[in-house]
Amino acid sequence: MYPILVLSITGLVTLFLGFLKSKKVLLPATLFFITLAFLANFYDWNKPGLYFSSMLEVSNLSILFTAILLFSAFLIIGLSKGFLDDEHAQPAEYFAILQFSLVGAIMMTSFQNLIMLFIGVEILSVSMYVLTGSDKRNIRGNEAALKYFLMGAFATGIMLFGMAMLYGANYSFNISDARAVLLQTSSAARPVYLYVGVTFLLIGLLFKVSAAPFHFWTPDVYEGAPTIFTTFMSTIVKTAGFAAIYRILEVSFSPIYNFWWVMIVIICILSLLISNITAVSQISFKRMLAFSSVSHAGYMLMAIVGLSNKTDDSIVFYSLAYSLATISAFGVLMVVSQEKLVDGRPDESISVLNGLSKRNPFLAFILAISMLSLAGIPLTAGFWGKFYVFSDVAYRGQIWLLVVAILMSAVGIYYYFKPIIAAYMKEGDEEFITLTPLYKIILGITTFGSILLGLFPDLVRGLM
Amino acid sequence: MLALILLLIPLIGSILLFFLRGSNPGVSKNVALAATLAEFVVAAYTFANFDSQTLIEVKYAWMKDLRINFHLGIDGISLLMVALTAFLIPLIVLSTFKYNYKNPVSFYALILLTEATLMGVFMAKDIFLFYFFFEAALIPVYFLAALWGGENAPRITFKMFVYTMFGSLFMLVAIVYLYMKASTSNIQELYAAAKFIPATSQTFLFWAFFIAFAIKMPVLPFHSWQPDTYSESPTPATMLLSGLLSKMGVYGLIRILLPLSPMGVENWGMIGMILSVIGLIYGSVIAIQQNNIKRLIAYSSFAHMGLMAAGVLSGTLSGIQGAMLQMVAHGINAVGLFFIIKIMYDRTNTRDLQGLGGITQTTPALSIYFMIIMLGSIALPLTNGFVGEFLLLKGVFDKNAWLGGIAGITIILGAVYMLRMMQRSMFGESNTTTATFSDVKGTEVAVLLPLAAMVLLMGFFPNVFLKITEPAVNSLLQMIHP
Numbered sequence: 011m012y013p014i015l016v017l018s019i020t021g022l023v024t025l026f027l028g029f030l031k032s033k034k035v036l037l038p039a040t041l042f043f044i045t046l047a048f049l050a051n052f053y054d055w056n057k058p059g060l061y062f063s064s065m066l067e068v069s070n071l072s073i074l075f076t077a078i079l080l081f082s083a084f085l086i087i088g089l090s091k092g093f094l095d096d097e098h099a100q101p102a103e104y105f106a107i108l109q110f111s112l113v114g115a116i117m118m119t120s121f122q123n124l125i126m127l128f129i130g131v132e133i134l135s136v137s138m139y140v141l142t143g144s145d146k147r148n149i150r151g152n153e154a155a156l157k158y159f160l161m162g163a164f165a166t167g168i169m170l171f172g173m174a175m176l177y178g179a180n181y182s183f184n185i186s187d188a189r190a191v192l193l194q195t196s197s198a199a200r201p202v203y204l205y206v207g208v209t210f211l212l213i214g215l216l217f218k219v220s221a222a223p224f225h226f227w228t229p230d231v232y233e234g235a236p237t238i239f240t241t242f243m244s245t246i247v248k249t250a251g252f253a254a255i256y257r258i259l260e261v262s263f264s265p266i267y268n269f270w271w272v273m274i275v276i277i278c279i280l281s282l283l284i285s286n287i288t289a290v291s292q293i294s295f296k297r298m299l300a301f302s303s304v305s306h307a308g309y310m311l312m313a314i315v316g317l318s319n320k321t322d323d324s325i326v327f328y329s330l331a332y333s334l335a336t337i338s339a340f341g342v343l344m345v346v347s348q349e350k351l352v353d354g355r356p357d358e359s360i361s362v363l364n365g366l367s368k369r370n371p372f373l374a375f376i377l378a379i380s381m382l383s384l385a386g387i388p389l390t391a392g393f394w395g396k397f398y399v400f401s402d403v404a405y406r407g408q409i410w411l412l413v414v415a416i417l418m419s420a421v422g423i424y425y426y427f428k429p430i431i432a433a434y435m436k437e438g439d440e441e442f443i444t445l446t447p448l449y450k451i452i453l454g455i456t457t458f459g460s461i462l463l464g465l466f467p468d469l470v471r472g473l474m
Numbered sequence: 475m476l477a478l479i480l481l482l483i484p485l486i487g488s489i490l491l492f493f494l495r496g497s498n499p500g501v502s503k504n505v506a507l508a509a510t511l512a513e514f515v516v517a518a519y520t521f522a523n524f525d526s527q528t529l530i531e532v533k534y535a536w537m538k539d540l541r542i543n544f545h546l547g548i549d550g551i552s553l554l555m556v557a558l559t560a561f562l563i564p565l566i567v568l569s570t571f572k573y574n575y576k577n578p579v580s581f582y583a584l585i586l587l588t589e590a591t592l593m594g595v596f597m598a599k600d601i602f603l604f605y606f607f608f609e610a611a612l613i614p615v616y617f618l619a620a621l622w623g624g625e626n627a628p629r630i631t632f633k634m635f636v637y638t639m640f641g642s643l644f645m646l647v648a649i650v651y652l653y654m655k656a657s658t659s660n661i662q663e664l665y666a667a668a669k670f671i672p673a674t675s676q677t678f679l680f681w682a683f684f685i686a687f688a689i690k691m692p693v694l695p696f697h698s699w700q701p702d703t704y705s706e707s708p709t710p711a712t713m714l715l716s717g718l719l720s721k722m723g724v725y726g727l728i729r730i731l732l733p734l735s736p737m738g739v740e741n742w743g744m745i746g747m748i749l750s751v752i753g754l755i756y757g758s759v760i761a762i763q764q765n766n767i768k769r770l771i772a773y774s775s776f777a778h779m780g781l782m783a784a785g786v787l788s789g790t791l792s793g794i795q796g797a798m799l800q801m802v803a804h805g806i807n808a809v810g811l812f813f814i815i816k817i818m819y820d821r822t823n824t825r826d827l828q829g830l831g832g833i834t835q836t837t838p839a840l841s842i843y844f845m846i847i848m849l850g851s852i853a854l855p856l857t858n859g860f861v862g863e864f865l866l867l868k869g870v871f872d873k874n875a876w877l878g879g880i881a882g883i884t885i886i887l888g889a890v891y892m893l894r895m896m897q898r899s900m901f902g903e904s905n906t907t908t909a910t911f912s913d914v915k916g917t918e919v920a921v922l923l924p925l926a927a928m929v930l931l932m933g934f935f936p937n938v939f940l941k942i943t944e945p946a947v948n949s950l951l952q953m954i955h956p
Binding site: 320323382387388389393397400401404405409412413416417419420423424427431434435466467468471472 | 536537607643644653
């Protein structure tokens with residue numbers, strides 16, 4: 011709860027800091043505020059409780075999800091260079107909106123009431139719509155923002171519709187009450203609109219985490235948005251979304267597992283198949299990462315299929331591993347793509363990475379580790395992430411889902427290696443790329459984290 | 475303790491090398507050689523103190539809630555492989571001394587990383603640890619082959635990488651399945667639990683593991699990556715691939731496949747054996763027609779692996795013992811032969827048999843080494859290849875006389891392509907390119923001498939090696955046929 015309060019206040023403070031003549035103070039200030047929120051987060055460790063008249067529940071799991079969200083946000087904001095190099099940017103507004111969106115994300119991890127979930131989703135989504143279109147002169151950005159807004163509003167509408175039907179079935183928005191009602195009524199006595207409500211609620215949430223077949227907005231929106239906000243979207247929104255999906259399914263709807271597991275399995279298989287097969291032919295690195303994020307949504311859904319007492323560990327670990335790897339990948343892309351402009355916009359194709367190992371060996375290494383982690387190769391965190399979700403699925407005996415996942419992992423290895431091959435084995439420009447110290451530190455942290463978790467996954471798993 | 479030291483020395487060596495960026499190449503060569511020699515000394519010490527398991531074994535809790543442990547240990551089967559790795563890698567490093575590879579720091583660091591992961595594979599006593607190292611071993615070799623290889627190396631080695639990873643992923647499914655069924659990942663405990671797995675599941679386990687290891691060795695029909703990769707890779711990478719990484723496949727067959735799906739082996743092992751023997755004949759026949767000597771040795775390597783796979787799948791004592799011995803023998807012979815090819819290429823700039831000839835007129839020493847190693851590859855009695863091949867053929871024959879007979883043709887075919895290569899390159903008329911062939915000296919002799927010596931030593935005293943592995947192999951077989 012405390013991070014919500016802290017971030018709301020500091021978001022407003024950031025807006026006011028925008029009145030200052032010098033914009034240089036905004037980045038350090040925002041980083042400081044997020045650190046404050048991160049520390050405030052742990053104040054409630056091992057002290058679970060309900061807040062805001064049982065609309066918010068703080069538990070160790072929600073604290074861990076919040077920690078991952080705030081840590082990812084810290085890294086991403088650090089990579090933003092404070093928006094100082096663009097004279098059309100409004101850094102104060104951007105940082106403030108990012109902090110407000112984090113409030114929404116944190117609400118999504120610890121909601122106890124469906125209204126709270128809705129508020130969280132909306133705060134996060136509207137912030138993201140605004141940030142997607144923040145580069146007003148970019149046609150692609152405008153298109154992306156409109157697409158995201160329209161489809162997102164539609165999805166939220168469906169989600170709200172589902173919530174209304176759940177209220178009709180359970181006479182309460184509280185998710186524990188929903189569970190109690192499910193346990194007390196037999197399956198014959200449950201109204202049909204309960205199941206419809208569950209389905210619509212899930213569809214709305216699955217849209218937000220870009221699971222197929224609700225993923226069609228993802229490639230265009232990710233590509234059109236400024237890369238820094240794309241990074242935010244693909245890590246924070248996904249982590250928060252999966253925290254919410256896990257929470258609603260585990261707390262409220264685990265008694266009717268037999269109803270919804272088929273839907274989740276189908277969505278999972280579709281996500282894996284569509285995303286991996288399409289990603290193979292992508293030329294743009296940014297679009298490839300967009301499809302990769304859809305595939306990772308599929309992998310995380312596998313953990314949800316195997317709902318067990320280990321699922322929360324798996325999702326936490328996978329979110330962390332995936333966020334670290336994605337932040338590294340986008341971080342490298344941001345710095346490399348700015349060197350070359352195509353039609354006045356940064357060149358984001360995979361070929362822009364050619365010869366990176368000679369231009370900046372550090373960046374090439376960071377890129378290699380992040381691609382290996384996303385592909386799930388041993389020695390990186392991504393391998394253990396995939397291993398845990400595969401184990402969860404095997405626990406439920408879903409061997410066919412496992413086989414599809416493994417085949418798609420093999421396909422994934424193919425396209426995740428294209429950037430590595432471009433960086434190490436193709437010839438590119440000879441110009442050396444310089445990095446600011448903060449950039450180096452942040453990319454170093456993400457890569458070190460990926461390798462550390464690849465060797466000692468228990469560091470995170472042992473926390474629960 | 476010793477197991478952990480064996481794992482850490484090359485790892486620390488590669489990290490140490492990283493701090494030497496920018497210094498002259500000689501320093502990195504010497505540091506790499508020192509690290510690998512230190513590893514050899516520790517391995518020799520382990521060999522001597524093999525009886526005290528408490529000194530060697532290492533077990534730490536790795537993932538507590540899943541009960542997966544970081545468990546390393548060495549039994550008879552592992553000891554031979556650890557010894558082979560520790561013996562060959564200093565020689566591989568030494569073989570690069572005369573040449574200057576670009577980016578020597580990364581080059582030697584990758585070789586040392588490969589050694590570390592190989593040690594991990596051979597010493598792992600936990601099946602997830604085995605899988606971890608099995609996959610991890612591929613990464614440094616991939617970079618070695620792709621970055622220092624020929625024109626087409628990146629594309630071809632990428633094919634190898636994806637192909638191998640694909641097979642390994644099948645193995646992952648099988649391992650996860652076993653782990654779920656037996657609630658343990660300790661390999662010894664899995665052996666005990668494997669007997670209770672139903673026959674249909676064992677079929678699935680057999681094929682999942684077989685595909686993974688068959689791609690690695692390789693065995694027909696999963697071999698298409700091998701000839702191109704071996705030819706395009708730089709010689710040290712080819713030596714690592716052919717001498718050590720392919721042995722990981724055979725080791726996997728013995729350590730994992732045979733005991734963990736005994737009924738699978740009983741029902742399907744025959745098909746595996748037939749595929750292996752077909753590969754054996756196929757590889758040998760192609761080798762006979764090859765004029766590119768590097769490809770020739772690559773196909774010969776493929777053929778030898780076929781025989782080893784057939785021997786292991788026969789499930790007999792002679793088959794597995796033969797495979798163990800042949801793994802060591804073939805590792806030594808392959809490294810020797812690829813090095814000799816490198817020497818020839820370095821002096822004459824050609825790998826084509828039609829462009830070579832009469833080299834022996836100026837190189838008495840090289841001729842002797844080449845002859846010894848080649849005869850070892852042909853499996854002449856009193857060389858290292860003989861006992862291994864004989865035991866393997868006996869194992870296959872015990873299982874199925876016809877298959878054994880067909881496999882026996884390998885002796886003839888092996889002699890044909892090897893002697894043809896020797897004759898065309900070393901004997902006959904010398905031409906302008908080979909007239910000025912200088913003899914081997916210095917570091918080249920330092921590499922060839924131990925290899926040739928081992929060929930003869932193993933040929934004269936095979937029992938020294940067979941005795942090491944016999945108890946372990948016997949206990950393994952007891953688990954399969956109680």
